[in-house]
Amino acid sequence: MKHFVLLIAFTAFCTFINAQYITNSGFETWGTATGADPTGWSTPNATLAGFFSPPVVTKETVDVYSGLNSAKLETKLALGYSVPGILTNGTISVNMTSTPPIAINGGTPFNQRPAVFKGYYKYTPSATDNCFLAAVLLKRNTTTVPSSLDTIGYAQFTNVATVSTWTAFQANFTYLSLTEYPDTLQILLVSSSPTAAVTGSILKVDELTIEGGTLGLTKYYLQKDVNIFPNPANDIVNIQFSYESKFETTVSMFSLVGQKVKEFTLPKGIEISSLNIRDLKKGMYFIQIQSGKEKFTQKISVE
Numbered sequence: 001m002k003h004f005v006l007l008i009a010f011t012a013f014c015t016f017i018n019a020q021y022i023t024n025s026g027f028e029t030w031g032t033a034t035g036a037d038p039t040g041w042s043t044p045n046a047t048l049a050g051f052f053s054p055p056v057v058t059k060e061t062v063d064v065y066s067g068l069n070s071a072k073l074e075t076k077l078a079l080g081y082s083v084p085g086i087l088t089n090g091t092i093s094v095n096m097t098s099t100p101p102i103a104i105n106g107g108t109p110f111n112q113r114p115a116v117f118k119g120y121y122k123y124t125p126s127a128t129d130n131c132f133l134a135a136v137l138l139k140r141n142t143t144t145v146p147s148s149l150d151t152i153g154y155a156q157f158t159n160v161a162t163v164s165t166w167t168a169f170q171a172n173f174t175y176l177s178l179t180e181y182p183d184t185l186q187i188l189l190v191s192s193s194p195t196a197a198v199t200g201s202i203l204k205v206d207e208l209t210i211e212g213g214t215l216g217l218t219k220y221y222l223q224k225d226v227n228i229f230p231n232p233a234n235d236i237v238n239i240q241f242s243y244e245s246k247f248e249t250t251v252s253m254f255s256l257v258g259q260k261v262k263e264f265t266l267p268k269g270i271e272i273s274s275l276n277i278r279d280l281k282k283g284m285y286f287i288q289i290q291s292g293k294e295k296f297t298q299k300i301s302v303e
Contacts, residue, residue: 025208026295027071030059042092053078056085065120065166065206067297068258073191073203082199084192107186115212117155117171123163126200130160132190137182152182232301240272247292254286
């Protein structure tokens with residue numbers, strides 16, 4: 001049965017639905033201070049700022065794969081060292097007298113055995129440098145003193161060539177244990193070889209996912225399955241799914257400078273929704289739709 005929902009006014013919501021396995025996987029939200037990290041991620045920026053060094057990870061608002069932002073990681077010179085751009089969901093410690101000067105610890109809680117680590121990237125290496133993108137599955141070993149994190153499995157991707165257009169990467173998980181499940185997921189993205197960084201290498205990343213294995217998720221694609229019309233729009237804009245939606249769906253509207261002007265939630269099971277936009281000023285906007293683990297953004301004109 002087709003479900004139809006007519007929304008006379010937008011209702012504001014502050015949180016996205018359906019927790020992601022990789023928090024802020026599209027790097028859409030960032031802190032507001034200069035050199036701030038993306039929400040849920042750590043970088044060396046704050047520590048390096050103490051040495052009067054420029055940030056090595058920055059928000060990219062023009063060159064993106066999808067949505068409004070991507071992450072730009074650049075290897076820069078700091079106190080005579082080539083320090084790579086690093087993004088991790090763990091914690092970073094920096095000691096400029098150690099080799100290497102940066103260590104990664106921990107991650108986020110996770111207890112599954114996925115099959116693949118995927119995402120989109122662009123890369124401009126300096127000299128013979130290479131980028132490094134990895135997902136590591138860890139489990140705390142309480143038999144050691146102090147306790148340590150043992151590696152249960154990992155997926156890693158490296159590339160030495162220039163990649164000038166947004167390109168999908170995929171790395172399959174290799175498991176060191178046939179039976180154990182992890183308790184921690186650590187994501188590590190680096191603009192240079194972790195052991196031989198070269199100043200000037202630039203890595204851009206967007207839309208990270210982990211899939212398959214015990215996750216038990218069937219992936220569907222909003223870009224193929226959602227139609228937003230009319231465009232240009234006047235008073236009403238329609239969002240139509242090619243199926244009854246499997247999840248609650250968060251719809252957000254942004255101005256061209258990234259200011260959120262509307263946000264609301266559609267219940268699962270609908271196929272088409274008509275949205276009132278009479279109170280919006282004329283101009284260009286982005287409509288971002290997030291349903292389950294999928295996200296889709298389209299530009300729309302309001303006249």
